[in-house]
Structures are given as C-alpha cells and as structure tokens.
Amino acid sequence: MSNESLPSWDQIPIGGIIVEPGNSINRYTGDWRTFKPIINNDKCIRCLLCWVYCPDGVIKILDREYIDSKGRKWDITLDIDYDHCKGCGICVEECPVDAIDFVEEVK
Amino acid sequence: MSRVKQKRLALNSNYAVAYAVRDVDVDVVAAYPITPQTTIMEKISEMIANGELDAELIHVESEHSALSAVVGASAAGARVFTATSSQGLELMHEILHIASGMRLPIVMAVPTRALSAPISIWNDYSDLMNTRDASWITFIASTAQEVYDSIVQAYMVAEDSRVLLPVMVAYDGFLMSHTYEPVEVPEDPGPIREITPRRDRITLDPDNPVTMGTITDPRWYYEIKYQQVKAMENAREVIEETSETLYRVLGRRYPPVEAYKTEDAEIAVLAYGGLFGTVQDAVDSMRSKGLNVGAIRLRQWRPFPVEELTHLLHNLDAIIVIDRAISYGASIQGPVALEVYPVASRMGLHVYSFIAGIGQRHVLERDIESMVSKALGYLDQGVTPLRSIYWGVRGGE
Numbered sequence: 415m416s417n418e419s420l421p422s423w424d425q426i427p428i429g430g431i432i433v434e435p436g437n438s439i440n441r442y443t444g445d446w447r448t449f450k451p452i453i454n455n456d457k458c459i460r461c462l463l464c465w466v467y468c469p470d471g472v473i474k475i476l477d478r479e480y481i482d483s484k485g486r487k488w489d490i491t492l493d494i495d496y497d498h499c500k501g502c503g504i505c506v507e508e509c510p511v512d513a514i515d516f517v518e519e520v521k
Numbered sequence: 522m523s524r525v526k527q528k529r530l531a532l533n534s535n536y537a538v539a540y541a542v543r544d545v546d547v548d549v550v551a552a553y554p555i556t557p558q559t560t561i562m563e564k565i566s567e568m569i570a571n572g573e574l575d576a577e578l579i580h581v582e583s584e585h586s587a588l589s590a591v592v593g594a595s596a597a598g599a600r601v602f603t604a605t606s607s608q609g610l611e612l613m614h615e616i617l618h619i620a621s622g623m624r625l626p627i628v629m630a631v632p633t634r635a636l637s638a639p640i641s642i643w644n645d646y647s648d649l650m651n652t653r654d655a656s657w658i659t660f661i662a663s664t665a666q667e668v669y670d671s672i673v674q675a676y677m678v679a680e681d682s683r684v685l686l687p688v689m690v691a692y693d694g695f696l697m698s699h700t701y702e703p704v705e706v707p708e709d710p711g712p713i714r715e716i717t718p719r720r721d722r723i724t725l726d727p728d729n730p731v732t733m734g735t736i737t738d739p740r741w742y743y744e745i746k747y748q749q750v751k752a753m754e755n756a757r758e759v760i761e762e763t764s765e766t767l768y769r770v771l772g773r774r775y776p777p778v779e780a781y782k783t784e785d786a787e788i789a790v791l792a793y794g795g796l797f798g799t800v801q802d803a804v805d806s807m808r809s810k811g812l813n814v815g816a817i818r819l820r821q822w823r824p825f826p827v828e829e830l831t832h833l834l835h836n837l838d839a840i841i842v843i844d845r846a847i848s849y850g851a852s853i854q855g856p857v858a859l860e861v862y863p864v865a866s867r868m869g870l871h872v873y874s875f876i877a878g879i880g881q882r883h884v885l886e887r888d889i890e891s892m893v894s895k896a897l898g899y900l901d902q903g904v905t906p907l908r909s910i911y912w913g914v915r916g917g918e
Contacts, residue, residue: 423744423751428685429624430745431723432732 439498443470447501449516453492456482457513460490464505464514472499524772525712527705534665534697537704538604538630538690539564541672543574544710545717548599551579551590555609556642557632557694562604584609588616588627595625596733598724600676603627606694607634610648614655620687621656621749623734626679626722627687628672629657632698633794635880643881644694646794646846649822650856656749658688658756659822661793662775665702667820668692670773676717677763683755685722691822693795695881705771712770753824760821777826780833782808783815788839788896791817791861796843796884803889814893819857830864839871841896843889844909845878854909871900874909882913 427433453464465473472495480491506516532540538561542550552562568574577594581587584605591601605613610631620627633649635641649659658678662668668690675688692698707713723731737745760777768774781801783789792800797818807814817833817840819826834840844855853859858874865872873896878884892912899905911917 420740421744423747426741426744426748428723428748429622429733430735430737430741432735433723433729435730435732 442497443500444497447499447519449501449503450496450519451494451499451501451503451506452515452517453494454513454515455480455488455491457511458492459511459513460488460492461510463508463510464492467504467508469502469504470498470500472496473505525707525709525770527771528708529703529705531701532665532669532704533560533699533701534662534668534692535560535630535632535699536564537665537669538672539568540704540706541669542602543568544707544713545600545673545676546710546714547574547576547602549577549579549591549594549601550603551581551587551594551601552603552605553581553584553587553609555584555606557634557644557698558604558606558609558630560698561630561632565602584612585616588613588620588629591627592616592620592623592625595620595627596623596725598722598726600680600719601627602629604630604632606632607636607642607648610652611636614651617652617655617657617687619734622746624685624749624752625687626676626685628675628679629687629689630668630672631689631691632694633691634694641880644696644845645879645881646691646844646856649689649691650846650848652689653823653856656686656753657823658684658686658753658760660688660690660820661822662690662692662697662820663794663797663818665697665700665704666773667775668697669704669706670767670771670775673713673717674760674763674767677766678756678759680717680720680722681755681759681763682720682722684752684759686749686752686756691794697795707771716766716770756824757826775820777819777821777829778833779818779820781816781818783817783833783837785813786815786837787813788841788893788900789815789817789834789837790841790843790889790893791819791857792843793819793822793857794845796845796878799884799886800843800889803886803893806886807890807893812893812897822857825860827864830861831868834865834868834870837870839873839896839900840865841873841875841892843875843877843884843892843912845876845884847876847879847909858909871896871905873899873905875912876909877912884912888912 474493476491478491480488842858855874
C-alpha cells in the first residue's frame with residue numbers, strides 16, 4: 415500500500431535528513447500515555463524539579479498568579495502539555511512533595 | 522588539464538592507499554589495527570607526524586567505533602577515511618548500513634582476509650562478500666597502481682551529489698597488501714586536489730541545524746531506501762565520467778569489467794583482485810597450446826556492471842568464474858558466479874563456478890589451466906554442474 419498524498423522519493427530530502435529544525439512539536443505523542451500526570455498546584459512548592467527532569471519538555475510554567483488554600487500567593491502556575499506528554503511518570507517520581515497525581519487514562 | 526608529471530615508487534598496496542589518502546588531503550582518519558590492514562594506518566600516522574598530511578587520526582577501541590567516528594566526522598562535513606579487514610569489517614557491519622543510509626561519502630580500504638573460525642590471517646574474499654547488500658560502492662583492484670588510482674576515484678564518486686554513497690576499495694590481503702610493485706604517483710598532489718574539489722552537501726551545522734539518521738515510520742522508510750537504489754544506479758555514469766577524468770590526468774583507466782583476449786575466445790575465465798595476473802599468464806600459456814581462451818576481470822562489484830559484462834560475453838560459449846569466498850548453502854556458492862549466472866545464462870552461456878584460494882590456498886597457473894580443461898570437458902558433454910566446484914579440496918569430488 416502506498417500513501418499517494420505524501421511526497422515521492424525524489425521530493426524527500428536525501429537520506430531522510432530533517433532540514434526543518436524543531437519540528438517535533440508537530441508530532442503528537444500524547445496518545446502514547448497509559449497514565450496521566452496531574453499537577454496539584456495547591457500542594458506544589460514551585461521547586462521546578464519536574465521541569466528539570468521531564469525528558470520531553472512538557473512541563474509548562476505559566477505566567478499566572480496562584481493563591482493556594484493557605485492563602486499563599488505564587489507568581490507562577492504549573493501545567494502539562496498533554497499533546498506531547500508521553501506519561502513516563504518521571505515527574506511523579508521526582509516531585510519531593512507528591513504534588514503530582516498519576517491517574518489511569520480512560521478513553 | 523594535461524597529464525601530470527609522475528614519479529615511480531616501489532609501494533605495496535597498503536602504502537599505495539596511504540599515498541592516495543595523503544594526495545586527496547583527507548581531514549579525519551579513524552581506524553583500529555587488524556592484520557593485514559595495519560600498515561595502512563602506520564603509514565598514514567607517519568605522514569601526519571612528518572607534516573605531509575594535515576589530518577586528525579582518531580585512535581578508537583574497535584572497528585565499530587572506527588566507522589562510527591568517521592560517520593560523525595563525515596556528517597560534520599569532513600573528508601574521511603578508514604580501513605579494515607576480516608573480523609574488523611564484520612564488527613563494522615551495523616555501521617556500514619548506517620553510513621550508506623545517512624548518505625555519507627566515506628572511503629574505506631579493505632585488504633581482504635578470511636573469516637574466523639578457524640582463525641586465518643590469510644587472504645580470501647569472505648569478509649568483502651558479506652558486505653554485498655550494505656549499499657557501498659565497491660571496487661576490487663588488482664594492482665597496487667590501481668589501488669592508488671581507485672582511492673582517488675573513490676572520493677570523486679562518493680562526493681558527487683548524484684551519488685553520495687560510501688565507497689570501498691578492496692584488494693588481496695597479503696598477496697597485494699604486503700607485496701611491492703612499481704606505482705606512479707604525481708610529483709605534486711595539486712592536480713589530484715583539483716579533480717577532488719570540496720563540494721557542498723547537507724552537513725551538521727549549528728547555523729543551519731538538521732537531524733540525520735532519524736526514525737522513520739512505515740510511511741517514509743521505503744522512499745528513503747529507494748533513494749539509495751537510484752544513487753547506486755547514478756553511480757554507474759559517475760564512475761564512467763570520473764574514469765575519463767582520471768585518464769586525462771594520470772593516463773590510466775579501469776573499465777568495470779576488463780577483457781583479456783576474449784574477442785575470438787570460446788571460453789573465458791573471470792577472476793577478481795590480484796589473481797587476474799595469474800589468469801592472464803595462464804591464458805597466454807594455453808593460447809600457445811592452441812586453446813581459444815580469454816580472461817575477464819571484475820573491477821566494479823557494486824554497482825554490478827550488467828551491461829558491460831553482457832557486451833563482453835557476446836561471443837563466448839562458456840565462462841568460468843573463480844570465487845575466493847563461499848556463500849554456504851546458496852544455489853551457486855561462488856558469490857560472484859551467482860551474479861554472473863543470470864547475465865550469462867540469459868545469453869545461453871554455460872557458467873562454471875569454481876571455489877579456490879580459500880584461506881589463501883595457492884592458485885597457480887596450472888590450476889587455472891586444469892580448471893579450463895575440466896570446464897571444456899563439461900562443455901563437450903553439454904553438462905553444467907548444479908553446484909560450485911571446490912578446487913583442490915582434499916577428499917573432494
């Protein structure tokens with residue numbers, strides 16, 4: 415079977431070299447997940463270890479204020495890019511205050 | 522450009538390789554010692570130490586690493602060289618496919634040697650024949666002079682934008698790698714550098730980032746491998762063009778298959794590497810006895826010269842192919858005979874596959890003469906054995 419809509423052999427860069435840097439953003443890997451990490455911004459101490467350890471750079475540091483249940487005000491809010499998070503669970507493992515839940519994906 | 526002034530040196534084929542590497546001004550060399558390749562690298566390191574060649578010589582811990590190192594350097598845009606034999610070539614095998622798949626114009630010299638086990642440091646072509654499907658252009662040289670010229674040509678072919686495939690230059694380990702012959706090399710490398718100019722290709726460049734050797738899913742892989750098929754086809758014309766350029770500059774050229782006294786011959790003996798000289802002498806001797814025998818030499822193993830061979834086989838009734846390697850369990854166990862067969866049989870020729878020279882068992886003129894008389898016997902009876910003939914094996918049929 416061929417994919418007629420895709421480029422033919424002579425339209426592909428030689429050796430399949432990727433000449434357009436940073437195009438992995440176009441590859442959605444979010445559907446690889448079995449378990450989904452969810453950051454609890456109320457428990458989170460903003461140490462950013464999850465951001466450091468994430469192998470795919472999907473921890474999003476949002477420039478958005480957050481006031482937790484004890485009334486403490488944080489300058490940033492954390493979120494996850496679920497289009498690209500593969501669900502490896504490294505952030506869950508590394509979080510020092512267990513602020514990241516890991517829940518089974520239900521489709 | 523007119524023919525250049527050359528000086529005549531006494532070189533073995535390994536040293537001829539080193540002189541060519543020097544004259545094309547290679548940037549990066551990586552290799553691991555293995556007999557009978559080692560003296561190539563000894564000579565190159567001597568040239569670097571003496572300031573005759575400005576190159577990085579990377580010492581590595583294995584042949585797998587040697588080829589990996591030149592893959593990296595070539596991807597970064599360097600002109601690279603490596604060499605190996607036997608087990609070293611086997612250890613490189615994985616990276617052979619990566620080098621060709623990444624379309625890197627790497628050049629490698631292979632003084633061929635038998636494979637273990639049992640251990641043999643002596644010559645045959647088992648190592649080279651195992652690289653058959655690795656998508657490397659492959660020349661098999663038969664003189665030290667041709668080894669020098671082929672290394673130069675290898676860069677001209679490999680770096681051509683129509684090709685961009687790696688090239689191997691093979692020749693007999695020991696029988697050529699360690700025997701001295703007169704070799705003409707240009708007095709000044711200038712003309713060699715003129716015919717091997719640096720050419721643009723996509724390389725690793727921080728200003729224009731690219732990714733090479735990436736993963737491809739089933740929608741992409743096939744088309745990228747088909748590019749290699751086309752590159753191998755393009756290599757035929759590029760080899761022909763560069764042969765003409767070399768002839769203009771150095772006064773020497775080597776056809777993909779070389780004929781010797783085949784015009785009026787009824788049977789020809791096809792061989793490759795240094796054995797061709799012995800075959801030519803045997804042909805002379807048989808002709809003096811009134812036999813219509815010729816010789817054919819295969820120089821270009823990949824891409825296989827189907828058209829040129831077809832042309833040479835035109836008047837023949839039969840062809841003997843002498844292989845110095847065994848393809849165990851194959852329909853015809855001589856790897857080259859197996860490729861000659863469809864070309865020759867299409868033209869109605871009988872093909873006689875002889876295995877000889879395994880582990881450097883001597884192949885003498887009288888062996889060639891006996892092979893021819895055995896084949897002529899088959900031809901008279903109109904029979905073609907359905908398997909290869911294992912010449913000189915003790916207790917054989």
